[in-house]
Amino acid sequence: xxxxxxxxxxxxxxxxxxxxxxxxxxxxxxxxxxxxxxxxxxxxxxxxxxxxxxxxxxxxxxxxxxxxxxxxxxxxxxxxxxxxxxxxxxxxxxxxxxxxxxxxxxxxxxxxxxxxxxxxxxxxxxxxxxxxxxxxxxxxxxxxxxxxxxxxxxxxxxxxxxxxxxxxxxxxxxxxxxxxxxxxxxxxxxxxxxxxxxxxxxxxxxxxxxxxxxxxxxxxxxxxxxxxxxxxxxxxxxx
Amino acid sequence: xxxxxxxxxxxxxxxxxxxxxxxxxxxxxxxxxxxxxxxxxxxxxxxxxxxxxxxxxxxxxxxxxxxxxxxxxxxxxxxxxxxxxxxxxxxxxxxxxxxxxxxxxxxxxxxxxxxxxxxxxxxxxxxxxxxxxxxxxxxxxxxxxxxxxxxxxxxxxxxxxxxxxxxxxxxxxxxxxxxxxxxxxxxxxxx
Numbered sequence: 001x002x003x004x005x006x007x008x009x010x011x012x013x014x015x016x017x018x019x020x021x022x023x024x025x026x027x028x029x030x031x032x033x034x035x036x037x038x039x040x041x042x043x044x045x046x047x048x049x050x051x052x053x054x055x056x057x058x059x060x061x062x063x064x065x066x067x068x069x070x071x072x073x074x075x076x077x078x079x080x081x082x083x084x085x086x087x088x089x090x091x092x093x094x095x096x097x098x099x100x101x102x103x104x105x106x107x108x109x110x111x112x113x114x115x116x117x118x119x120x121x122x123x124x125x126x127x128x129x130x131x132x133x134x135x136x137x138x139x140x141x142x143x144x145x146x147x148x149x150x151x152x153x154x155x156x157x158x159x160x161x162x163x164x165x166x167x168x169x170x171x172x173x174x175x176x177x178x179x180x181x182x183x184x185x186x187x188x189x190x191x192x193x194x195x196x197x198x199x200x201x202x203x204x205x206x207x208x209x210x211x212x213x214x215x216x217x218x219x220x221x222x223x224x225x226x227x228x229x230x231x232x233x234x235x236x237x238x239x
Numbered sequence: 240x241x242x243x244x245x246x247x248x249x250x251x252x253x254x255x256x257x258x259x260x261x262x263x264x265x266x267x268x269x270x271x272x273x274x275x276x277x278x279x280x281x282x283x284x285x286x287x288x289x290x291x292x293x294x295x296x297x298x299x300x301x302x303x304x305x306x307x308x309x310x311x312x313x314x315x316x317x318x319x320x321x322x323x324x325x326x327x328x329x330x331x332x333x334x335x336x337x338x339x340x341x342x343x344x345x346x347x348x349x350x351x352x353x354x355x356x357x358x359x360x361x362x363x364x365x366x367x368x369x370x371x372x373x374x375x376x377x378x379x380x381x382x383x384x385x386x387x388x389x390x391x392x393x394x395x396x397x398x399x400x401x402x403x404x405x406x407x408x409x410x411x412x413x414x415x416x417x418x419x420x421x422x423x424x425x426x427x428x429x430x
Contacts, residue, residue, distance in 0.1 A: 136353070137346030148399035156402070177401045178418050185391040189357050193384060208380060209388055209422040216417035 031088060035073050038063045039088050042081050047126035050135050051082065085127075093121055094158045101162035107214075110162060111175075111206045112199060115183055119196040122187045148184070155180035171217050178213070244282050244293070246272050251294045256336045260291060260347040295351050299359065302330060316374040316424070320393075320415045321408065327397040328405035356394060363390035375425040385423045392419055 031039065041063025045054040056078055060067045074080045100117050104110035122128065131139050156177040163172040182205070186196045196202045250272035254263040265287050269276045283289040309326040313319035331337065340348050364386035371385055396403060396414065404410045416427075 136350050148395075149401060152399060152401045174402060174418075181392065181395045181399075181401070185395055188353070189360070191387055193387065205388075208377075208384075212377070212422035213417045213419075216421040217413075220413045220417060 031084075032073070034065070034069065035084065036088075038065065038070055038073055038081065039085050041065075042085050043089070043127045046085070047130050050130050051138060052135065054078075056081075089125070089127075090154065093118065094155075096121065097159060098162070101159060104162075107163070107166040108203070108206055108211060110166075111179060111210055112202045114159060114162075115179060115196055115202045115206065116199050118180075118183045119187060119202070122183070123197055151184065152177050152180050167214070167218060168221065171214070171221060174217055175210075175214055178210070182210075243274075243278065245297075247274070247279055247282055247290060248294050248297050251290050252298065252336070255291075255294065255340065259344055260340055261344055263287075263291075265290070292351055295348070295355065299355060302327075303362075305330070316370050317412070317415050317420065317427070319370065320419060321411045324393065324397060324415070325405060325408070325411055327393075328400065331397060360387070360390045360394055363393060371424065377422060377425055380423060389419060389423060 038059060042054065042059050045058045045062050049058070056067060056070055059078075059081060060070045063070070070081070071077065074084065076083075097114050097117055100113040101110050104113055128139070156173050158176075159179070160169065160172040160176040163175055166172075167175065183196065186194060194201055194205060196205065247268060251263065251268045253271050254267045258267070265276050265279050268287075268290060269279050272279070279290065280286060283293065285292075306323060306326055310319045310322045313322055337348075364383075367389055368382060368386040371389070372382060376382060376385060396405065403414050405414075
């Protein structure tokens with residue numbers, strides 16, 4: 001069952017409850033219908049009021065179940081529910097990504113479809129949107145430094161096998177991480193010039209920047225790094 | 240930046256290093272700076288938060304000054320990127336105050352950093368743009384798109400290295416020549 005306590009972290013003295021997706025959060029089907037109902041009810045509450053104003057009573061009411069039912073499904077209470085919400089939403093995202101990555105017929109199609117799908121889901125996620133607008137501390141706490149690393153690792157672990165249809169597993173892992181970086185960067189701070197929710201613009205980015213980069217990664221894996229005419233070669237100190 | 244503001248900022252930095260952001264008050268800053276609270280509020284009408292923001296801005300500028308020094312004397316554009324990334328990564332992991340605040344109270348710092356990061360990204364893009372043009376853009380690549388993309392990627396790698404070991408010069412060289420520059424600039428030598 002997802003929603004394990006390991007997904008949660010309490011920050012500092014403010015008793016702000018934050019949650020990091022656990023590395024095993026890719027099994028949406030492991031949730032019972034009761035838990036799913038409560039999780040979806042919680043998402044609806046979060047989209048309207050954020051975490052600060054979402055109590056177990058609100059969750060119960062929104063989910064159409066009793067408080068007792070909520071606590072039976074989530075003995076850890078609100079904290080456990082919020083952790084499960086994160087795990088479930090992450091799992092849903094990667095499930096959707098799996099569908100479009102799996103049905104792609106060539107690499108650039110897979111990259112474009114995956115990037116667009118992820119970008120659209122992030123943009124349209126109402127609960128995420130509320131939190132970003134009104135409780136940025138919670139979200140931002142997980143978008144920088146070590147937590148970004150964790151997010152990238154999860155994304156890479158999940159999507160790399162799909163990309164391995166077209167390249168060696170080691171390269172697939174790097175490219176999967178790179179695609180996740182790109183999605184994250186443009187989702188967190190949008191650029192007026194590049195909207196990755198638009199397939200045409202995502203295609204332009206993939207073709208311009210990613211495909212040559214992938215070629216270079218594969219070439220580097222195959223042999224020594226290309227050296228330019230004006231560099232004496234490898235093995236010199238970085239100074 | 241005038242002397243009074245600078246002294247307050249440096250005092251604020253010492254306080255944050257000692258006790259973190261949340262526990263640093265204007266009183267602490269005043270005591271550390273050897274000034275009255277009134278002086279602090281005169282220099283920073285926005286109070287404690289304004290001082291904290293200014294301290295972050297100052298620390299950031301200070302870092303970029305050192306970064307700029309580090310990349311001087313680079314042989315070519317690729318080397319400049321390599322030096323910059325390695326230096327930036329090293330600075331971040333060795334920055335005790337930053338690491339402690341990020342660990343204990345990230346929600347205090349990150350909203351500031353996020354606002355700053357847009358400005359930082361634009362700043363990096365602006366610095367890179369002329370070097371990119373000089374190096375030679377790949378055909379059909381828009382210079383502003385390229386600079387923006389590069390700036391985003393640089394910030395991403397130095398804040399979250401992922402699979403890359405940014406202390407290994409060979410890996411950094413490979414990173415620069417693939418995920419950063421491969422589609423952006425003309426190849427280093429003809430195919």
